[in-house]
Amino acid sequence: MEAVKQMLQTWVQEGLLPGASLRVVQKGRVILAADVGKTSCTAEGHPVSPDTLFDLASLTKVTATLPAVLLLLQEGLLRENDPLSRFFPDCPEEKRGITIAQLLTHTSGLPADLAERSRDGSIALPGQLYKIPLANAPGERVVYSDIGMIWLGLLIEKVTHESFDQFLERRLWTPLEMKQTCFRPYGDFFPNIASTEYCHLANRYITGEVHDEKAFVMGGVAGHAGLFSTADDLCRYAQMWMTGTPPLLSEETRKQAIRCHTQGKGGSRGFGWEINGHEGNNSCGSGFSRSSFGHTGFTGTSLWIDPEQELAVIFLTNAVHLGRDHSLRRLRPILHDAVTAQLKKSLA
Numbered sequence: 617m618e619a620v621k622q623m624l625q626t627w628v629q630e631g632l633l634p635g636a637s638l639r640v641v642q643k644g645r646v647i648l649a650a651d652v653g654k655t656s657c658t659a660e661g662h663p664v665s666p667d668t669l670f671d672l673a674s675l676t677k678v679t680a681t682l683p684a685v686l687l688l689l690q691e692g693l694l695r696e697n698d699p700l701s702r703f704f705p706d707c708p709e710e711k712r713g714i715t716i717a718q719l720l721t722h723t724s725g726l727p728a729d730l731a732e733r734s735r736d737g738s739i740a741l742p743g744q745l746y747k748i749p750l751a752n753a754p755g756e757r758v759v760y761s762d763i764g765m766i767w768l769g770l771l772i773e774k775v776t777h778e779s780f781d782q783f784l785e786r787r788l789w790t791p792l793e794m795k796q797t798c799f800r801p802y803g804d805f806f807p808n809i810a811s812t813e814y815c816h817l818a819n820r821y822i823t824g825e826v827h828d829e830k831a832f833v834m835g836g837v838a839g840h841a842g843l844f845s846t847a848d849d850l851c852r853y854a855q856m857w858m859t860g861t862p863p864l865l866s867e868e869t870r871k872q873a874i875r876c877h878t879q880g881k882g883g884s885r886g887f888g889w890e891i892n893g894h895e896g897n898n899s900c901g902s903g904f905s906r907s908s909f910g911h912t913g914f915t916g917t918s919l920w921i922d923p924e925q926e927l928a929v930i931f932l933t934n935a936v937h938l939g940r941d942h943s944l945r946r947l948r949p950i951l952h953d954a955v956t957a958q959l960k961k962s963l964a
Contacts, residue, residue, distance in 0.1 A: 619954070621638070634935070637930075637931075641927070644859060649847075669801055669810065670917055671915045674911065681888070700767065707746060711750070723758055728763070794853065800842075841913075893905070899920070901951075905925060931948065
């Protein structure tokens with residue numbers, strides 16, 4: 617695995633990434649832990665280390681919102697076919713029949729995003745949710761939607777009568793000992809946070825505040841984005857999916873989440889997760905099995921799990937620090953292919 621670490625260091629030296637944390641877990645053991653580069657390209661940047669927090673962006677969907685919903689489904693407080701109208705009786709007619717399962721599989725009919733995104737206060741969430749028109753009929757096709765996950769975050773608060781982050785702290789992060797995972801990290805307690813994009817409104821790089829504009833105007837806590845974590849904490853989360861330890865989610869619940877529910881609808885989606893191998897997914901490269909599942913985040917994060925190989929790859933970077941036109945989409949499959957190639961060599 618030293619060759620994989622060297623490749624990451626080369627990418628940093630070439631200016632393709634500011635820094636990164638990589639963890640490769642196989643059969644319950646971390647076989648590669650690599651922290652390279654810096655948290656920022658500015659003079660204030662620190663070396664990336666095991667305690668560096670990264671803005672997970674859309675990994676929030678599968679590391680916060682998904683497990684919260686699954687816990688509530690498991691306990692009978694939610695049902696897959698419950699409609700939005702059960703929790704939001706005043707929602708518009710066209711949205712009343714959207715189900716929990718459709719929100720989880722991105723087949724709700726809700727659009728991918730807002731027409732405009734800004735941190736200047738012009739976005740009025742969550743009230744604006746009611747006014748957003750559907751892109752298509754619910755259940756018709758896969759449209760990866762931030763909007764649907766925002767609904768789920770609000771729905772969790774309705775059901776639990778707790779704030780989203782408090783519920784997760786109590787029911788997920790504490791049992792998993794994910795001590796560095798949180799929304800809205802405080803600088804005094806978390807001094808080592810990777811910076812994301814330059815913000816012209818604030819005239820500085822964003823550090824310790826959520827990068828996503830919609831989550832920002834919602835106070836930093838939302839169902840689609842806003843979570844910060846470390847690679848080591850995500851190792852603990854990935855282990856839960858691979859081994860069921862600790863037993864927060866039953867095997868039946870986990871199997872239901874990683875089964876493709878969207879055949880013939882233009883995408884391969886489980887509950888929350890993207891499923892590999894149906895239409896082909898370049899993010900995890902070519903060495904992950906058809907039963908693997910994962911997710912990415914816009915800031916530069918990703919998590920892929922392969923049950924057949926008992927393998928998880930956690931790759932956290934702040935590539936958006938270099939601008940939105942970064943090269944990570946090209947680099948992710950190269951990295952994953954390098955990991956699986958080295959694993960094959962070790963078995964030869």
